[in-house]
Amino acid sequence: MHELTDTFELRNGVKIPKVGFGTWQVPDGEVAYNAFKNALAAGYRHIDTAWQYGNEKSVGKAIRDSGIARDQIFVTTKLPAKSKTYADSLRYFEETMTNLDLDYVDLYLIHAPWPWDEFGADYSKENVEVWRAMEKIYQSGRAKAIGISNFNVQDQKNILDNCEIEPMVNQLQYYIGYTEPQNVKFAKESGMLVEAFSPLATGYLLHNPEVADIAKRNQVTIAQLAIKYCLQHDILPLPKAINPAHIKENTDLDFVIPEADMKLLDSLVDTAPGEDHNE
Template sequence: MSALTETFELRNGVKIPKVGFGTWQIPDGEVTYSSVKNALAAGYRHIDTAWQYGNEASVGKAIRDSKIPRDQIFVTTKLPAKSKTYADSLHFFEESIQNLGLDYVDLFLIHAPWPWDEMGADYSKENVEVWRAMEEIYKSGRAKAIGISNFNVQDQKNILEHCDIEPMVNQLQYYIGYTEPGNVRFAKQSGMLVEAFSPLATGYLLHNQEVGDIAKNNHVSVAQLAIKYCLQHNILPLPKAINPAHIEENTHLDFVIPDEDMETLDSLVDTAPGEDHNE
């Protein structure tokens, strides 16, 4: 069994493949369609998209055209960050379902605790209403699991203090040299699975000399090392790639990063100058 088909178990018993294929910043149309099609052919069974990415339709078409049984592919999408009312949240979920052309998603996340153009603003009250919609969607069976993304400790606490159904996932920015320790620790202690978006720091990590040297010593690529680093911290990585060779290469994770290398990687900071952070 490979990391692509091994699973984590969410708090509600739903099983989620340990590595997902991310589609952030992949243009809609043929590029997204081919990337997802190639990822599925390479063995990925977990695809991550979002309303905000504008590529749900191409993701859904690739999934449908793959002829892989629907229950064998784990599909995640996300509520747009600008959606901060109960009614809007139900509306945007319907849009995503229609875009994807699927009857249900396996995981539905609040993309951020604030609209993107108001990063860091306090939307605590609104997020409680949004979470009420998320719970309704979950109870309908059209999202097999629900969760959050980009939520810091205070935003996580706000949901946990006002929910009937606790979030099952927190998707955070996480890569070698930027691991959000406080947010990750709180999420894990609260029973959430942490997912890592941008585990390659949108490519910036590939140019880091220290990381490159450790990858070379382990006879793997920087991308493989970065993905495995997440897994060895029990974090679910969501690598993105467009090149079919890179998509394939990133599936080869049958190695172990030695403890001493993990300690070195854990000690690194500022490994990807130029990468934006949601702070």
């Protein structure tokens, strides 16, 4: 359980719980509200959402109804990927804050360097303007930390070369068998914390026999193994679950993957056929 409340420290001194609760593909309303309420009851103190997910209202309500002090819950959300102007970025942040109905967010990220329907397009110039808006939001105190998501090395360099405040986080697709080594290495060397969205490869990893064998040998579930794998690489995982039993099960991380098994996991490739990749 301590893994949920242990923290990484961002470059500005903000402390962030080492495991977050992911909310992608969790539909707004009763399903989302119950999932987030159960996650908080299970001990999670870090919830990751986004404007794009459409469930910010449920996240905010679950937090307000939890009875847990606001400063004990770390809230991450994201600027929509389609927002590529300074003015739009400030406007979407206001929408997010209305949705959440919270006084501040702990971490605000640019969701992607390109709009989703223009995957891989070059928006370098526009991203500099977007980052200016992110800096303004940060300076207002309404976001305690700011960062990026899905940014490759070139996109990371573009922000670092044109910023006053350096990004504190890069949230990337990362799971056993797909670890974006160049992007992770550059982000870490640049002082960013790397977060892993979809550490279970949106469920595809659960069907991998090699990973299943290693999990069985360690007497843990595949999900527990996948989450711990990220942590042992100093990556912050954002597992998602809706089933209360799975939510609780994923908090049981009081074990260590042996070095030999870590090396074996590191050697695996194509572990989740069917999973889409962002690069």
